[in-house]
Amino acid sequence: MGNKNSGRPGGNPDIRKYAFKTDRKESLTKQMNVRVAPSMLEKLQAQENWHEFVRQAIEKALAEVEEEKNIKSA
Secondary structure, three states, rough: OOOOOOOOOOOOOHOHHHOOOOOOOOOOOOOOOOOOOOOHHHHHHOOOOOHHHHHHHHHHHHHHHHHHHHHOOO
16 A cells, blocks of 8 residues: 555546647657767757657658659659
8 A cells, every 4th residue: 555645545536637648640659769960969959849840851852752752653
């Protein structure tokens, strides 16, 4: 059993109301590590919401590669 500081016995019955939710089409459940030069990291972190900035840059680059692939196969 828990102790005095372990919270409500049985847990929070309304936990789903307070759970993390996303409005994204696909949830962000995977991680990726990339090595970059210190100066590049500094520039990235200077961006407002830099994590989202990186996600969008990767998405844009992937779309460009896909577009080039489609043009070559046409």
